[in-house]
Amino acid sequence: KAGVTQTPRYLIKTRGQQVTLSCSPISGHRSVSWYQQTPGQGLQFLFEYFSETQRNKGNFPGRFSGRQFSNSRSEMNVSTLELGDSALYLCASSPPDRADTEAFFGQGTRLTVV
Amino acid sequence: AQSVTQLGSHVSVSEGALVLLRCNYSSSVPPYLFWYVQYPNQGLQLLLKYTTGATLVKGINGFEAEFKKSETSFHLTKPSAHMSDAAEYFCAVIDSGAGSYQLTFGKGTKLSVIP
Numbered sequence: 001k002a003g004v005t006q007t008p009r010y011l012i013k014t015r016g017q018q019v020t021l022s023c024s025p026i027s028g029h030r031s032v033s034w035y036q037q038t039p040g041q042g043l044q045f046l047f048e049y050f051s052e053t054q055r056n057k058g059n060f061p062g063r064f065s066g067r068q069f070s071n072s073r074s075e076m077n078v079s080t081l082e083l084g085d086s087a088l089y090l091c092a093s094s095p096p097d098r099a100d101t102e103a104f105f106g107q108g109t110r111l112t113v114v
Numbered sequence: 115a116q117s118v119t120q121l122g123s124h125v126s127v128s129e130g131a132l133v134l135l136r137c138n139y140s141s142s143v144p145p146y147l148f149w150y151v152q153y154p155n156q157g158l159q160l161l162l163k164y165t166t167g168a169t170l171v172k173g174i175n176g177f178e179a180e181f182k183k184s185e186t187s188f189h190l191t192k193p194s195a196h197m198s199d200a201a202e203y204f205c206a207v208i209d210s211g212a213g214s215y216q217l218t219f220g221k222g223t224k225l226s227v228i229p
Contacts, residue, residue: 004157031214031215033215033216033217035217035219042219042220042221042222043204043217043219043222045216045217045218048214048215048216050214050215055213055214055215056213056214056216058216090157090158092158092217094215100146100165100166102148102160102163103215103217104160105150105157105158105159106157107155107156107157108155108156108157110155
């Protein structure tokens with residue numbers, strides 16, 4: 001069974017640009033969530049999508065957005081990049097509507113903003 | 115709101131020694147608790163989880179954790195450390211009554227194993 005796939009693995013962008021990250025969940029998983037990981041703030045929840053609907057959003061500015069497609073694949077977008085957006089962005093998928101199951105994580109996308 | 119506190123951002127143990135990583139949580143409803151491990155430049159891998167039932171949970175690679183409601187703790191242990199255990203470990207919680215899937219993580223504990 002294929003795991004969670006995130007593309008690309010590495011990105012270098014310039015301040016002010018925008019970026020789109022992609023996540024393909026495990027087959028059959030309909031919940032996809034995104035996390036930002038930085039040395040200072042640790043792992044912070046960005047948002048969660050289920051059946052193409054955003055169910056929850058973390059405390060991030062509106063520059064961070066996402067969407068989910070009918071095949072459960074998800075993308076997140078960051079506009080007007082700032083240096084502080086440099087981070088490892090992790091996507092996780094979990095089985096349909098089960099809070100008592102673990103999230104399966106991708107290897108992440110390392111975003112560097114210069 | 116939920117929160118997770120991991121005591122000690124860095125822990126060093128000798129190879130063969132006991133590993134103890136501490137996690138305390140705060141949750142207004144019965145929590146589901148998880149320990150994840152992260153190797154450099156990798157995603158998170160589940161070590162073990164507690165949802166309901168037996169409070170002593172066994173996971174992969176010889177790790178186990180005990181849920182203690184009275185102490186709001188979920189400490190991770192391994193009797194004998196191996197060099198391959200060197201990694202960063204994260205404790206996480208999710209509300210059992212949550213309407214969405216959102217993990218709240220601790221800050222992480224980096225484990226070093228000294229040969």
